[in-house]
Amino acid sequence: MVKIENLGFDCWFKEKSGDICGADYSVARVAAVDRHYFTIRNEQGEIPAELAGRMYFQAGSPSELPCVGDWVSVQYHSDDTYAIIHGVFPRKSFLRRKRAGSEVDYQMIAANVDVAFIVQSCHFDFNPARLNRYMVMAADGNVEPIVILAKTDLISHEELQEKIAAVKQAGITVRIIPLSNETGMGLDAFHEVLLPGRTYCLLGSSGVGKTTLINGLAGRDAYATRAVSATGEGTHTTTRRQLIVLDTGILFIDTPGMRELGMMDRGEGIRREFDDILELSRTCRFSDCSHTQESGCAVIAAMAGGDLSEERFHSYVKLRKESEFHEMSYLDKRNKDKLFGSFIKKAGKSMKRRGSKRER
Ligand SMILES: Nc1nc2c(ncn2[C@@H]2O[C@H](COP(=O)(O)OP(=O)(O)OP(=O)(O)O)[C@@H](O)[C@H]2O)c(=O)[nH]1
Ligand SMILES: [Zn+2]
Numbered sequence: 001m002v003k004i005e006n007l008g009f010d011c012w013f014k015e016k017s018g019d020i021c022g023a024d025y026s027v028a029r030v031a032a033v034d035r036h037y038f039t040i041r042n043e044q045g046e047i048p049a050e051l052a053g054r055m056y057f058q059a060g061s062p063s064e065l066p067c068v069g070d071w072v073s074v075q076y077h078s079d080d081t082y083a084i085i086h087g088v089f090p091r092k093s094f095l096r097r098k099r100a101g102s103e104v105d106y107q108m109i110a111a112n113v114d115v116a117f118i119v120q121s122c123h124f125d126f127n128p129a130r131l132n133r134y135m136v137m138a139a140d141g142n143v144e145p146i147v148i149l150a151k152t153d154l155i156s157h158e159e160l161q162e163k164i165a166a167v168k169q170a171g172i173t174v175r176i177i178p179l180s181n182e183t184g185m186g187l188d189a190f191h192e193v194l195l196p197g198r199t200y201c202l203l204g205s206s207g208v209g210k211t212t213l214i215n216g217l218a219g220r221d222a223y224a225t226r227a228v229s230a231t232g233e234g235t236h237t238t239t240r241r242q243l244i245v246l247d248t249g250i251l252f253i254d255t256p257g258m259r260e261l262g263m264m265d266r267g268e269g270i271r272r273e274f275d276d277i278l279e280l281s282r283t284c285r286f287s288d289c290s291h292t293q294e295s296g297c298a299v300i301a302a303m304a305g306g307d308l309s310e311e312r313f314h315s316y317v318k319l320r321k322e323s324e325f326h327e328m329s330y331l332d333k334r335n336k337d338k339l340f341g342s343f344i345k346k347a348g349k350s351m352k353r354r355g356s357k358r359e360r
Contacts, residue, residue, distance in 0.1 A: 002249075004042070004043060006196065006249055007041060008112060008198065010197075013027075020073050020087045021073040021087070022073075025074060025075060025086060025087075026073070026074050026076065027042075027071060027072070027073060027074075029243065030070045030111075031241065031243040032240070032241055033067060036051070038051065038085060040072065040074060040085070044080075047080070047081065047082060048082055048083070049084065050083075050085070051085050052084050052086045055087075063107065064088070066088050066111075067109070067255075068110050068111070068243055068255045069110045069113060069199060070088050070091065070111040071088070071112065072085045073087040074086065091112060092112050093114070093142040094111045094113070094141040094142070094143070095116065095137060095141050095257075096109055097261065107257060110201060110255050112199055113141075113200070113201050114144060114200065115143070115145075115146055115201075116134075116138050116143045116201050116202075117190075117200065117201070117203065118131060118146070118203050119148040119202055120147070120149060120150065120204055120208060121150050121154075121204075121209065122154060122155045122160060122178070125204070128169070132172065134203055135172060146174060147174060148178075148179060148190070149163055149167075150179060150180070150204075150209045151181075151209060152178045152183070152185055152186065153180040153182040153183045153185070181213060191217075196249030199243075199251040200250065200253070201252065202214065202254070204262055205262045210254075214252060218252075276308070277299060277312075277316050281298065281299055282298075284297050
């Protein structure tokens, strides 16, 4: 059986127990969140959980509600098969990002992450400015960043030295681990960083080799999907495990928010990389020009005149489609979050339900 300390509950959190956890409460860690459905991890394993209705009322914003990695105080019910979360511990560190269009509203991505590996592939993905944005995010949340330059097998030794120099040139002074899942180079250095009871995450664009790295440590089913029963309503939802405990006692967090971060980033990259096309499209006759058949389309004119290659335009269209898809799914979720009121309504109902059970 693992102890709560093995899950990362160290002195820092213990000191705060008095304020958060009364005698009737136990401590557990949030392992997955899917809207109102929580999965918590304790010494025994994973248990579905629900927030006490009071928590919805007391939270000033959604970012104060528990997220993956948070330590929470809970009470167990139904022979310990189900838990109610009553409080959240202060966060030692966190990863969050500003919600689009807001200066003050944040989306929590994960809490209590000790080290974030910021992964870029040496090949197409390499971009020191983007690395720096991740560095800022880590610093904002008190998370230690380590840079991984992945897929070193795709470039020469000299090119790798240039890339490392470029990272340092960009003002990044943290540790850099060049590695390749293909040749095994650098994997030892990566493994040496990992300590039992500490929590890690991998941040970076899609396709840079994050999953391959984790699978190398954990075996294929580390993040396997698991059914979590939705409490009370008699429905079921399926949540991918977001906090995993490896056999070696090392903890990894991988949340949908982290994936979206990598995707969004790609959108930004596209805007920068294809700024010539964006510039052109500003001079199209119609502001919503699709650049396929419209008269007065500056993009079509540029292609006809040989100023823009069709190939370049097609790769722009392809990448934009991908990134729009991911940004849309993000907006979708954001809108759901905006319905914070519906959270509260639901909480009210579940409070009433529990209240009426007690009266019986
Ligand atoms: N050449 C090379 N290819 C690699 C390396 N590591 C992973 N790949 C390949 O790169 C592709 C993407 O790897 P993943 O591990 O799925 O990348 P990811 O970052 O998890 O991507 P998402 O799951 O989309 O976030 C796969 O086809 C891997 O086989 C490497 O070190 N060198
Ligand atoms: Zn056009």
